[in-house]
Amino acid sequence: MNDTPIPQAALDRAIQDATHDTPTKMSARDVNVFYGATHAIKNVSIDIDMDKVVAFIGPSGCGKSTFLRTLNRMNDTIPIARTEGRITLDGEDIYSSDMDVVQLRARVGMVFQKPNPFPKSIYENVAYGPRIHGLAASKADMDTIVEQSLTRAGLWGEVKDRLQDSGTALSGGQQQRLCIARAIAVDPEVILMDEPCSALDPIATAKIEELIGELRGRYAIVIVTHNMQQAARVSQRTAFFHLGNLVEYGVTSDIFTNPRQNRTKDYITGRYG
């Protein structure tokens, strides 16, 4: 084992090895992100597959959330952030000038650390996105979308008799599943989750983890987590970031049992982070 930077060719090979069996949904090449003078992401290249859950792990401040946000251009909302490199969704450059960012964020949905339902009814939380994207032709269509989204998010049974109650009146875990239903409602292809369980208790966390397993296959899923057991439980691929670099990317069980880089080994054995 050594700790020299991975040559690009070897990284490309590892990416191919890790992903050769299914179609690539998103692809990042030589991505750099700067916040003013801070170089937060350094030459990151990675492929995200359609039928995989990918976990981003690494110590605090290593750039996991920053890189996640490049995948649906959420960093555009931060004035001092600047992104370089190429990121594609189904081969299409998401940073090209003719990319509709609102549409992109529907196709690549996001769930945040702290559940953030709108201060509106449960129904309206889910219906809002489909309405602005014109996805329902009638009230009956909208009812179907709302029911289907809440069902997929594992929440329908708990809320079907109180759809007009406020989303903010739900428990934290239910609120997070409502936020997942809201992302699902606009028919995304990729779902980005930024530490979705960090504000939740163990039971609510277990429900979200189970849900991630159920959603896998229908959506490409990327999850940032501080919890390595969680990464091991929910993901098939793991990317380890350190100081803005993608140090290692591969099959989750390999990363946790047989890491190739010392920095990965030190992190997973709890030597830092």
Ligand SMILES: Nc1ncnc2c1ncn2[C@@H]1O[C@H](COP(=O)(O)OP(=O)(O)OP(=O)(O)O)[C@@H](O)[C@H]1O
């Ligand atoms: N909005 C911002 N403005 C300026 N610098 C930022 C901003 N967001 C992140 N950074 C910096 O970019 C680097 C990467 O931060 P980021 O939040 O992506 O890391 P992280 O791995 O997700 O951390 P954590 O696990 O603590 O959430 C850090 O140095 C951080 O201070």
